[in-house]
Amino acid sequence: MRRSYVKTIKSNSKMMKNTSLICISLLLINVLGSTGVLQNCGKKEEQVYFNFISRSMPHGRIIFQSLRDAPLGNPNSIKKYWELYSMDVDGSNVTRITRNLYWEHQPDISPDGNKIVFAIHYNPSIDTKETDSGWEIAVMDIDGTNLTRLTSNDKLDACPHWNHDGTKIVYVSDTYGNFSCFDIYIMDPNGENVTKLTNAGIGEFYADPSFSFSDGKSKILYIHSKGYTSNWDIYMMNEDGSDQHLILSTNNKYLAYHDPMFSPDDSAIVFSAKLNENGNHGIPIYKIFTARVDGSNIRQITDNDDESDVVPQYSPDGGKIVYFTWKWNGVVFERKIRIINIEGTNERIISSFSPEEMPSWYPRYIRIEKPVEKHLYIADREIIRLLKNTVIIGKITIKADAYDENGVEKVEFYIDDELKNTDYIMPYSWLWDEFAFGMHEIKVIAYDNEGNADTDEMEVAIFNF
Known part of the structure; x- marks a missing residue:
């Protein structure tokens, strides 16, 4: 009886304490x-x-898109099964992020590691291309939940990237909806305050924009072509669209530039350059290069071969570059993700499946x-x-x-x-x-x-x- 009585007193006392806490x-x-x-x-x-350069092996993580879970025997809807995944830099610990019947493309993680911005096609067919209408910009939480559409029109919206503090998103849009010209825009992370930064004329195209990483007034790298040509040059401008100036122009060696991005300390850029229009089995040959931010001191990073290396990005410490490669294996083109040191050494394939592409680093946070x-x-x-x-x-x-x-x-x-x-x-x-x-x-x-x-x-x- 005494034990029961004492237990009841303690229970009532605990309940009174909790009730008091709630009331307070x-x-x-x-x-x-x-x-x-x-x-x-x-x-x-x-x-x-952090603004530093390290040569140590990163223990990083990468987000990318893959068809590794697509069902077999249904080629007419295969593009609906492009999903986003993450993995460690050695290819281990692959984790699926999205599970839907959309095509998620070009993912980029916010600086605080909480959000993913990406291009999305809600109803892709077997014929849907990256340059078709129907592409929109969307964001979601880092675990794939809370997908939110930011743009909604009948144009092409693509190539989204965060700025250094996650307060703006830069992207490309088909200005008039008829693919006669592309312009660069920025908007808030909720899709509001859309601002057009460029003013393309007919046959003029601005594409592949990306922000600088440093605090203060941001810069934007992008590529530009005029007169319906494939001669894409690299330009830079301020975040408000002012001071547009040439960084690298095409010539007989570099036929086109694509995918320029800043290094973490904004002192250099990485990009892919077209060296051969008709490479192995009909695809152009691209290689990865780096240069100073003013376009000087161009250095080739990936080897001269019949593979095409595209969409490069510096690791957060500046010591590595991630990209993906088109390679003919005798039957089909393999698309696999690779990592290489910025000196051009220790290139390695980290994808265990093909096709996998559009890699982007997780930020430090x-x-x-x-x-x-x-x-x-x-x-x-x-x-x-x-x-x-x-x-x-x-x-x-x-x-x-x-x-x-x-x-x-x-x-x-x-x-x-x-x-x-x-x-x-x-x-x-x-x-x-x-x-x-x-x-x-x-x-x-x-x-x-x-x-x-x-x-x-x-x-x-x-x-x-």
Whole structure:
């Protein structure tokens, strides 16, 4: 009887305590929210970027498109089965991201690692091409959920890329809807504030745009052709469309340029160049090149052979280049993803299936995963979404997610700039269970294996007695 009585007393006491916490939390939310004390509370969007060059082997991850799960024996609908996947740089840990009957194309991951922007065709047929109408721009969460269409018209919208802080998307659109000219546009990540940056005339085409990576006033690389020719030159302009100027022009050696992208520190560019119009089995031969950002010091990266190497992109540390290759295997063209050092050494195939193409690197990032901004937490449990603020009643486990292609050494947890914990093993977390009242700043700092750091911060209202 005594044990039962004591157990009942403890149970009732615990229930009263939880009830009191709920009542206190609701009162605090009502009072503080209405008076505006908790305004401007939430996760900051600004990211800190590493600007360094490393020659170590990256432990990175890549997003790409593949037909590896397409059903056999149905060639008329095969393009509906282009899906997005991710894998490690050695080709392992392949993970499927999308599962639908659309054609997802040209994926690019936001700088904070949360979103994917891509071109999408909602009803592709066997004859659908990359340059047909019906292509739109869409975004989704990094796990493939919450697909959101950003453009909606009967034109071609394609080639999307994020800017350095994820606040703008650049892309190409068929201006008049009749393929007489292409222009470059930018828009917000929600599809609003569409701005046309170029003014193409009939027979003039702007394509393959990509942003610079550095903070400050962004630059945009792109290719340009005039008079319905295939002589694509590389140009650069400011993010507002001003100061359009030539970087590389075609000649007898370089017949066309495609897919220019900046290095992580914006000091160099990588691109593919057409060297032969009629290569093996009728495809043009492209090779990967790098140059200084002003177009000088051109260096060929991939070997001269009958393969075609296209869509290159620097790794986040600047030490590697990923791309995909068209190669005739005696029966069909193989399309596989490869990685090579920027010196042109150690080229390797990482695809275990063909066709796979359009590779893009995962960015390095650190982010606070718990608490989620604008949510209420009671006794370490998420309760409800709030309109403005992040409110914590009682203790909470702070969780962080970090990624770096050179490996994450450690994650530090701070409260109001005071170091509280250092975690060396995933998942990175720390239990915050000490007296705290009012507004406080949570900060996490991730360090890679070369000592470079990245930070995420969040202000919260906490009441833990």
